[in-house]
Amino acid sequence: QHLTSLQQLFLSDNNIGDDGMQVLSGAAQHFTNLQNLILSLNNISDGGMQALSGAAQHLTSLQHLDLSNNNLGDEAIEYVIQIIIHCPLETLWLDFNNIG
8 A cells, every 4th residue: 555655666786587577567556656667687588577568557657667787688679568558658778688
């Protein structure tokens, strides 16, 4: 219940990986006011992005998403597009991944 007021979540350099993304995505229904989600340096791959994209409909306030320095590949782009469709992103960081 208190998570609904959360506006910023910085989890950089915690090695949460795809399993952590599953947990985070499961809690996303409570993140209705989250504006900044910083997930750089977390060893997230395409599977983690799939989990996050499934939760995107709850992240209706998300403006800034940092996914830099992870292990995202070409498949992750499909999931990133789903996030862009559902979230009013202003800034998206994807640098230092394995895309392209």
